Amino acid sequence: MTTLQKKHALAAFAAISLATTLAGCAADGTDTSTGSSDNGSSDTVTGPYQDGTFEATADYQSPNGTETIDVTLTLEGDVVTDVVVEGVSVNPSPEVERYQGEFEDGIAAEVVGKKLDELSVDRVGGSSLTSGGFNEAVEQIKIKAQPA
Amino acid sequence: MVSVEQRVAEFDRVYSRFRDDSLVARIAREAGSFEFPPDAGPLFALYRELYEATDGAVTPLVGSALETLGYDRAYSLRPSGPARAVPPWDEAFGWDEPRLTVLRPTVVDVGAAGKGYLVDLVAALLRARGVDELVVDASGDLVHVGEGSLRVGLEHPLDSTKAIGVYELRNRALCASAVNRRAWGNDLHHVIDVATGLPTRNVVATWAIADTALLADGLATALFFAGEDQLARFDFQFARMFSNGRVEHSARFDGELFL
Numbered sequence: 001m002t003t004l005q006k007k008h009a010l011a012a013f014a015a016i017s018l019a020t021t022l023a024g025c026a027a028d029g030t031d032t033s034t035g036s037s038d039n040g041s042s043d044t045v046t047g048p049y050q051d052g053t054f055e056a057t058a059d060y061q062s063p064n065g066t067e068t069i070d071v072t073l074t075l076e077g078d079v080v081t082d083v084v085v086e087g088v089s090v091n092p093s094p095e096v097e098r099y100q101g102e103f104e105d106g107i108a109a110e111v112v113g114k115k116l117d118e119l120s121v122d123r124v125g126g127s128s129l130t131s132g133g134f135n136e137a138v139e140q141i142k143i144k145a146q147p148a
Numbered sequence: 149m150v151s152v153e154q155r156v157a158e159f160d161r162v163y164s165r166f167r168d169d170s171l172v173a174r175i176a177r178e179a180g181s182f183e184f185p186p187d188a189g190p191l192f193a194l195y196r197e198l199y200e201a202t203d204g205a206v207t208p209l210v211g212s213a214l215e216t217l218g219y220d221r222a223y224s225l226r227p228s229g230p231a232r233a234v235p236p237w238d239e240a241f242g243w244d245e246p247r248l249t250v251l252r253p254t255v256v257d258v259g260a261a262g263k264g265y266l267v268d269l270v271a272a273l274l275r276a277r278g279v280d281e282l283v284v285d286a287s288g289d290l291v292h293v294g295e296g297s298l299r300v301g302l303e304h305p306l307d308s309t310k311a312i313g314v315y316e317l318r319n320r321a322l323c324a325s326a327v328n329r330r331a332w333g334n335d336l337h338h339v340i341d342v343a344t345g346l347p348t349r350n351v352v353a354t355w356a357i358a359d360t361a362l363l364a365d366g367l368a369t370a371l372f373f374a375g376e377d378q379l380a381r382f383d384f385q386f387a388r389m390f391s392n393g394r395v396e397h398s399a400r401f402d403g404e405l406f407l
Contacts, residue, residue, distance in 0.1 A: 085287065111304075111312045111389060111393045111394075111395050111405070111406065111407060112312075112406045112407065113304040113307055113310030113311065113312055113406065114310060114311055114312075114406050115309060115310055116301055116303075116309055116310060116311050117309070119301055119311055119314060120299065121299045121300060121301035121311065121314055122283075122298045122299045122300065123283070123285055123290055123298055123299075123300045123301070123317075124288065124300065124301045124302075124303050124311070125288045125289075125290065125300045125301070125302055125303060125315070125322050125323070125324035125355055126288045126302070126303025126305070126308065126324050126326055126328075126353070127288060127303075127305070127324065127325060127326035127327075127328055127353075128263070128286065128287035128288045128289065129287045129288075
């Protein structure tokens with residue numbers, strides 16, 4: 001596994017809204033919220049922030065129902081130095097349940113899934129999470145990272 | 149100097165069909181001739197190549213089919229009419245870089261390759277700043293630049309706590325597509341078969357690796373409709389999973405599949 005050193009930029013779309021907010025500008029990222037034309041996050045919480053690693057979980061309505069997302073940000077000197085984003089659960093649609101049924105029936109289930117927790121991976125490639133849940137988790141982290 | 153934030157916002161203002169004030173939203177309301185920014189060239193060029201390679205399955209004209217099924221700006225997720233086939237490219241619009249001409253209001257959807265393209269644009273911006281070790285990750289569409297490699301878990305489309313394999317990504321882009329997260333209602337999801345206007349049934353997840361995220365993203369979509377032979381003109385590696393759990397991959401695949 002490669003260790004990305006701190007002096008190298010770790011850019012994730014995830015980090016954009018927080019980084020910009022830290023700089024005092026209004027975040028104006030992709031808005032996927034239902035029907036509204038303003039961007040969801042308000043800027044009532046601003047820096048400076050404590051250094052450290054902060055985690056938050058948020059629920060968000062995606063086309064597939066409620067999506068739960070877990071975000072962990074590491075902050076150093078008001079800069080995001082590490083981002084981990086995990087989709088905690090995905091509600092199976094009837095379509096997906098049908099495929100799961102096929103697996104259970106033993107139809108050529110050739111793929112064997114291995115638990116991500118047991119694998120050593122740097123990133124995960126799968127269908128994308130929506131940004132709404134992420135933005136909400138970041139708002140929680142901004143509060144948690146306020147100086148005591 | 150344009151920040152990453154500004155570049156993303158600029159891209160969204162042109163290409164997002166989820167907001168009223170984008171160029172794409174304007175084209176969905178009025179016929180006419182519209183000038184796109186310079187970044188549109190490579191995007192439409194790739195779409196044209198994929199359109200031809202997949203016999204029209206990959207197309208930026210899939211937008212109205214998606215909206216009819218309910219994947220619209222308000223996420224209404226309710227079909228608003230009967231499914232209808234997607235029009236052929238040359239009937240619906242003329243692309244003469246940088247101008248797009250439509251004879252009727254048209255929903256242009258660049259979802260198949262747009263996010264990958266934006267990953268490339270962000271990476272290019274960072275490299276221009278002298279950043280030579282980076283990862284840009286747009287939630288599963290990623291590019292790695294620099295030394296070493298990135299171990300990327302290939303998410304199981306039916307169980308997000310699991311992976312079906314691991315890929316060693318080194319100075320390339322990896323993009324993934326699956327039917328699980330954008331699925332709703334009565335067997336609807338967001339990967340559309342243009343012949344019917346309805347969601348595809350057979351391939352459930354794809355992963356493509358190429359030199360650019362634009363190409364990897366476009367191919368990840370194309371792999372729902374076409375196999376290696378049809379896509380032979382492109383230089384890439386891939387894996388794709390079918391609804392029966394079977395996985396197919398390129399002969400050269402710098403990773404491990406758990407079979």
